Amino acid sequence: MNHNTPLSPRPLRHLCDVQRRVVGVAQLREHGVTAADAAERCRAGGPWQQILPGVFLLHPGPPTSEERLHATLLYAGRPVAAAATPSPTPSPTPSARPAVAPAVLPEQPAAPDQAAAARPRYGEAVITGLAALALHRFASAPPLISLDRIDVLVPRTRRLRSTGFVRLVRTQAMPDPEELTGVPVAPVARALADAVGHLADANAVRRLLTEAVRGGHCEATSVVRELTRARLLNQPHVVDAVDSLVAEGRAIAEDRLYEMVRAYGLPDPLWNVDLRLPGGPHLGGVDAYWPDQAVAVELDTRASRQGHRQGHRLEEDAQWSEVARKREHLERLGITVVHITPRKLRDAADQQAAVVRTALMASGDRDPAAYVVVLPR
Structure with a gap:
């Protein structure tokens, strides 16, 4: 006799609907169904079917998409067994156990305070x-x-x-x-x-x-x-x-930057320009530049694409070092550089607009920036 199999089947009110149709062997045992009982129901023409090792579908037809998803998680995860709850009716003796496990019987929907318990738990899958x-x-x-x-x-x-x-x-x-x-x-x-x-x-x-x-x-x-x-x-x-x-x-990202400037009433910048010192070296390109305030915006769309061959971290470090050198050079010339990521533009455009507006307003409190030549990029 399997001493882990309860003598009385447990009610299924704590389970959500899909759990009443797709269950694992541990859950069946928990509800009073032995391995022999399950095998009997899964015989040809029976009411159940085993669709994955240790996972049973409690109806004879093909599984739905939802049932296949939950069966996958039951097989791959480590579902946490529900805590034992007593049956509201007196427990029958072992010989009086019903021939058909109650897992196929309809139950009333779970009450609102049982919603958390009704959600399937699938462990690490x-x-x-x-x-x-x-x-x-x-x-x-x-x-x-x-x-x-x-x-x-x-x-x-x-x-x-x-x-x-x-x-x-x-x-x-x-x-x-x-x-x-x-x-x-x-x-x-x-x-x-x-x-x-x-x-x-x-x-x-x-x-x-x-x-x-x-x-x-x-x-x-x-x-x-x-x-x-x-x-x-x-x-x-x-x-x-x-x-x-x-x-x-x-x-x-560029479209979102244009929209941010327009939607939040920022002054129109010069778009997509290169900055150079007069007769000197190329300082780098920026996505937006306000020459009167010496404020630049640069979209940070760096993406490493060969890290598996050259060392992902090393490549990212090299990219960041180049960005940092460019920013440091521009700021030594008195140009404020605001870096904005595409995600921040998407999720928090108002905050990024406030950062740019603050930089523009603060320009009057800084020393004048060096003269730079602005060219189309």
Whole structure:
């Protein structure tokens, strides 16, 4: 006799709807269903089916997209067993246990104060790849129901194998997931990298990357960083798509900068200009320049694209050193340089406008800047 199997089945009111249709073997045992009981119900023509190792679908038809997602997480994660709760009815003796486990019986919806307990808990497993992009509502991602495989991130130390419609993606560092439709989902940039790693279609890769940036899901720099981490930039079709992505991201950031200046009533600057000393060296290009106030704005759209071959951190350090030298040189000449990232323009344009306005207003309190030649870039 299995002493871990309760003599009385537990009620299922604390479970959400999908948990009553897709359950793991540990949950079945917790609710009074033995392995033999489950095997009997999964026989040909039976009311249940085993769709993944240790994961059961409590109806005979094909699984829905939602059920496949939750089955994937049950298989790949480490679901936390719910704390034991007593049955409201007297427990029958072992011989009186019902032949059909109550997991297939309807229950009343959970009360509002049970909402937290009703959410599935799947441990260390996060949906990624094309399935995650579909959950992020990417128009260029295939619908969930059409996917042959669902990618799921797990820690590298997990002793599991890909099986059925589940493809494991092992990682040294799990990302902080977003919860979409009750499912833990990888952030867009990470999901993109995991999807691109399994795509050979250059057009599909380009569509996904373009939508990520153009649709405002994330910035080009974060996508390139994840592609670099995944060592995907040695594939020509990915490199070509990334070149377009970076150009797309910069164009969007420039449009947001134009809009910020207009929307917050800042004086019109000179756009996209090079600065030079008279008869002297090139000082560098800036995205906006107010010559009367000697204030420049530069968009920080740096993105490392060859870090896997030359050392990602070393390349970023070199890029930052060049930016810092340029800024220091301009400020020694009395020019205030404001660096703005595309993300800040997207998420906090009002704050960035205030920073620029403050720099313009403070110009009267500074010593006059050196004369510089302004040329179109």
